[in-house]
Amino acid sequence: MIVPTIALTTExxxxxxxxxxxxxxxxxxxxxxxxxxNVALPAARGGIAAGVLLAAxxxxxxxxxxxxxxxxxxxxPTSLFDPVRTLTANIALEMAYATGDHRASxxxxxxALTALVLALAALAGRLxxxxxxx
Numbered sequence: 464m465i466v467p468t469i470a471l472t473t474e475x476x477x478x479x480x481x482x483x484x485x486x487x488x489x490x491x492x493x494x495x496x497x498x499x500x501n502v503a504l505p506a507a508r509g510g511i512a513a514g515v516l517l518a519a520x521x522x523x524x525x526x527x528x529x530x531x532x533x534x535x536x537x538x539x540p541t542s543l544f545d546p547v548r549t550l551t552a553n554i555a556l557e558m559a560y561a562t563g564d565h566r567a568s569x570x571x572x573x574x575a576l577t578a579l580v581l582a583l584a585a586l587a588g589r590l591x592x593x594x595x596x597x
Contacts, residue, residue, distance in 0.1 A: 464528060466518075468514060468517065468521060469514050469518045472510060472513065473514055475514075476509070476510025476514065477507050479507070480507055484502050485498060485502070485503075487502070488502045512587070512590040513590045516587035517584065519583055520587070523579060524576070525551065526552055526554075527555070529549050529551065530555075533546060533547050533549060534547060534548075535556075536548060537553075551576065554569050554576075
């Protein structure tokens with residue numbers, strides 16, 4: 464689910480690299496693969512990292528697609544392949560009948576998810592923002 468977001472942000476980061484970088488790499492005699500590995504990827508590293516973090520934040524907020532894939536079973540998993548229920552799915556499925564402390568705990572779960580997504584967005588902004596290539 465996060466691969467399209469990562470691919471789009473990586474493409475945008477690579478497209479933002481100035482042509483002077485490519486011409487400079489060619490003038491130094493680098494092959495296309497060498498220019499990509501030694502010039503383009505380091506120049507686009509911040510944009511790529513920001514895209515990965517934003518895609519991870521988006522994946523944290525997904526609800527129904529994850530419910531269908533993860534098994535939607537309320538249990539503590541003992542293996543990587545055991546079915547689970549994510550926090551977003553738990554909030555969506557239990558909010559209709561929750562009262563009192565149960566409802567409050569669902570709101571705290573939502574607040575924790577929001578704080579995590581905001582932290583990931585801030586980290587993505589620090590990694591990808593503010594850099595301009597000359």
